[in-house]
Amino acid sequence: MAQLTCSNLTLGYEGHVVLSGLNFSVSAGDYLCIVGENGSGKSTLVKTMLGLMKPLGGRVTLGDGLRENEIGYLPQQTAVQKDFPATVREVVLSGCQGRAGMRPFYNRQEKALARESMEKMDITALAGRCYRELSGGQQQRVLLARALCATRRLLLLDEPVSGLDPMVTQEMYALIRQLNREGITVIMISHDIAAAARFASHILHVGNTVFFGTREEYLRSDIAARFLVPEGGDRP
Amino acid sequence: MIESLGLYFSFPLVRYALIVGVLIALCSSLLGVTLVLRRFSFIGDGLSHVAFGAMAIAGVLHLTDDMLFVLPFTVLAAILLLRTGQNTKIKGDAAVAMISVGALAVGYLLLNLFSASANLSGDVCSTLFGSMSILTLTRTEVWLCAALSVVVLVIFILFYNRIFAVTFDEDFARAAGTRAEAYNLLIAVVIAVIIVLAMNLVGSLLISALIIFPAMSAMRVFRSFRGVTVCSAVLSVVCAVLGILISVIVGTPVGSTIVAIDIAAFLVCCAVSGIKGGIRK
Numbered sequence: 001m002a003q004l005t006c007s008n009l010t011l012g013y014e015g016h017v018v019l020s021g022l023n024f025s026v027s028a029g030d031y032l033c034i035v036g037e038n039g040s041g042k043s044t045l046v047k048t049m050l051g052l053m054k055p056l057g058g059r060v061t062l063g064d065g066l067r068e069n070e071i072g073y074l075p076q077q078t079a080v081q082k083d084f085p086a087t088v089r090e091v092v093l094s095g096c097q098g099r100a101g102m103r104p105f106y107n108r109q110e111k112a113l114a115r116e117s118m119e120k121m122d123i124t125a126l127a128g129r130c131y132r133e134l135s136g137g138q139q140q141r142v143l144l145a146r147a148l149c150a151t152r153r154l155l156l157l158d159e160p161v162s163g164l165d166p167m168v169t170q171e172m173y174a175l176i177r178q179l180n181r182e183g184i185t186v187i188m189i190s191h192d193i194a195a196a197a198r199f200a201s202h203i204l205h206v207g208n209t210v211f212f213g214t215r216e217e218y219l220r221s222d223i224a225a226r227f228l229v230p231e232g233g234d235r236p
Numbered sequence: 237m238i239e240s241l242g243l244y245f246s247f248p249l250v251r252y253a254l255i256v257g258v259l260i261a262l263c264s265s266l267l268g269v270t271l272v273l274r275r276f277s278f279i280g281d282g283l284s285h286v287a288f289g290a291m292a293i294a295g296v297l298h299l300t301d302d303m304l305f306v307l308p309f310t311v312l313a314a315i316l317l318l319r320t321g322q323n324t325k326i327k328g329d330a331a332v333a334m335i336s337v338g339a340l341a342v343g344y345l346l347l348n349l350f351s352a353s354a355n356l357s358g359d360v361c362s363t364l365f366g367s368m369s370i371l372t373l374t375r376t377e378v379w380l381c382a383a384l385s386v387v388v389l390v391i392f393i394l395f396y397n398r399i400f401a402v403t404f405d406e407d408f409a410r411a412a413g414t415r416a417e418a419y420n421l422l423i424a425v426v427i428a429v430i431i432v433l434a435m436n437l438v439g440s441l442l443i444s445a446l447i448i449f450p451a452m453s454a455m456r457v458f459r460s461f462r463g464v465t466v467c468s469a470v471l472s473v474v475c476a477v478l479g480i481l482i483s484v485i486v487g488t489p490v491g492s493t494i495v496a497i498d499i500a501a502f503l504v505c506c507a508v509s510g511i512k513g514g515i516r517k
Contacts, residue, residue: 050411069413075405084273084404087460094401098412104394130459150412 002027003064003154003185004049010057011044017056018044024204024212028064028153031177031186033196035227036206042189043076045206046158049187069098072151074143076158082132088142089127092118095149110149117145121175137168144175154185161192173199193227244484252378253490257476259385260434261446261494265472266392267427268451269465270403278329279317279424281444282336283431286313288440289339289346291363296350303380307432313339314428318420365439365491381433388426395419400461437476438491446472449498453505457512475501 002025009022018041026032036042047053049060051068062068072095095117096110106114118124121141126134131142140160147155160176161169177199180186190196196203203218205211211223218224244250271277290309294302317332347360392399401409402419410416427447434443454468479494486493 047407050407052407052410069411071411073408073411075407075411078405078407080274081404085455085459085461085464086400086404090400090461091404094397094404094409095412097398097401097409097414100397101413105397128460133459146408150408156411 001064003062003066004187005061005063006049006058007061008058009045009048009055009060011041011048011053012056013044015056019206019210020057022058022206022210024202026154026185026187026202028185029180029183031180031199031201032188032204033200033202034187034189034204034206035191035193035196038191040207042206043158046156046189049156066153070151070153072147072149072155074140074147074155074157074160076162077139077143084132086131087127088118088123088129088131088134089114091131091142092127092145092149095146098150113149114145117148120148121145135168136164137171140164140172141175148179152184155179155187157186157188159189159191161190161195193224197224240485241481250484252375253484254477254480256378256381257437257480257490257494258473259382260430260437261450261472261476262469263385263388263392263430264434264443264446265450265468266389266465267423267430268447268449268472269454269461269468270399270423271427272448272451272455273403277444277448278332279314280427280431280447282317282332283310283314283428284435284440284443285336285343286310286339287428287431287435288363289343291435291440292343292346295359296346303377303432306435307429310432311425311428314424315421318424363435363439364441365489384429384433388429391422391426395422396465399423404461438494442491442495445495445498446476449495449502450475453498453502456502456505456509471501471505472498 005025006022010017010020011022012018022045024032034042034045044053048055050071050073051060093106093111093114096106096113099110099113100106115124118127121144123138123141123145126138126142131139134142144155144157144160147157155176157176161172164172173195176186176188188196188200197215197219200215202214203211205218205223205227209223211218211221213221268280271280287306287310290306291302293309294305297305299305313335317335344360347356398409398414398419401412401414402416406416430447431440431443434446438446450468450472451464453471454464458464458467475497476494479497480490482488482497483490483493
């Protein structure tokens with residue numbers, strides 16, 4: 001049974017349609033990459049899947065017992081966070097907010113969960129460091145640890161490698177793949193189509209033409225032929 | 237000097253001023269951290285001008301207890317300002333500038349047209365700069381102020397984790413099921429309450445200083461959210477106490493003395509962070 005299904009979705013701002021007729025679903029253990037050019041409506045789609053925005057038409061349904069606040073979200077960094085005084089521990093722990101609900105303080109279990117997530121992301125040594133003083137790759141690991149506090153089932157990553165250098169980018173992809181192998185469903189927004197074609201199990205291509213299918217189907221499609229430089233081509 | 241302080245403290249008015257001053261300084265500094273981090277500092281400034289306008293209207297209407305009018309009026313303005321920030325027809329900062337300057341102008345105009353007071357410019361000056369009004373607080377005002385401060389403090393402690401989550405990353409918090417709009421509203425209402433309280437202490441023009449300076453100073457020195465919050469509160473209270481004592485002894489206006497000390501504390505914190513950074517290199 002699908003964890004998240006989008007049926008006949010129409011997206012846009014204030015009546016201006018960006019994307020329409022979108023149909024796809026994600027099942028437990030899938031690794032879905034959503035690719036498309038800038039301005040093709042990827043961010044709008046993310047916000048709609050998270051329930052932060054209402055679709056203009058169609059609907060997003062959660063299934064398989066997944067609750068709305070059980071999606072671990074890795075947003076793009078905001079300007080506010082660039083000089084925010086907070087330790088890594090404080091940021092990771094804030095991922096437990098959804099679990100704590102109306103309880104004002106975090107309990108022992110939630111603190112243990114935060115520790116565990118930090119270990120998983122290999123940032124335990126950074127726990128007392130200030131978030132704004134970390135490198136871009138370390139900051140992404142912190143935000144990923146925070147997302148892991150919010151979920152054990154579905155991660156939604158919005159451009160997780162943007163602004164990272166090539167080596168850190170590969171580390172980040174490996175980390176995400178590792179999480180996926182451990183059974184966490186991954187939905188990743190990316191404009192790196194080559195990487196998507198390497199790691200994903202399913203691909204959703206949005207833009208003028210919409211494609212949804214498995215990685216193999218995508219690689220055989222016309223749309224991939226246009227966007228992917230063939231093997232042995234002039235890509236470095 | 238200690239003797240003369242002792243003499244001053246035998247007057248209940250001075251004791252009241254000190255109590256109220258400490259409470260207001262504490263509350264304003266707590267919320268200041270959130271406001272500064274979310275780039276909302278100007279909302280504090282705008283609201284203080286709205287409070288001045290409300291005060292003028294209350295004066296014209298000859299209301300006996302102007303707090304009961306000024307408080308709801310300012311809270312309403314806070315909610316409206318927050319709404320305009322989200323709805324982008326009028327850009328947030330322009331809306332704040334319009335409302336704040338408009339309230340200031342209309343307030344002064346109303347006072348000029350309708351006020352029966354013999355010393356109009358004195359009244360306006362003390363509303364804007366606080367002058368000595370903190371020394372003329374009545375017992376009821378002190379109690380009201382103390383009660384509201386305690387409410388603000390309790391709200392802040394109970395919602396500390398959620399305020400952090402919403403401040404650091406609003407989208408993530410909303411995705412995790414935190415009702416960010418509700419907390420934004422709560423923050424706006426609390427800010428409005430603090431501003432109305434602080435008008436007694438430093439006057440409407442200087443309130444922003446009380447909100448912004450302690451937070452900025454603490455952010456120079458500390459690196460964790462908790463550290464910044466605690467440091468900002470302690471710094472603000474110390475500065476307020478020092479400012480009130482100095483103004484009582486030397487006879488300077490209370491509000492501007494406190495703000496001057498806040499500025500000095502900010503410079504000290506800048507120096508400390510500079511030295512720390514130098515050592516680390």
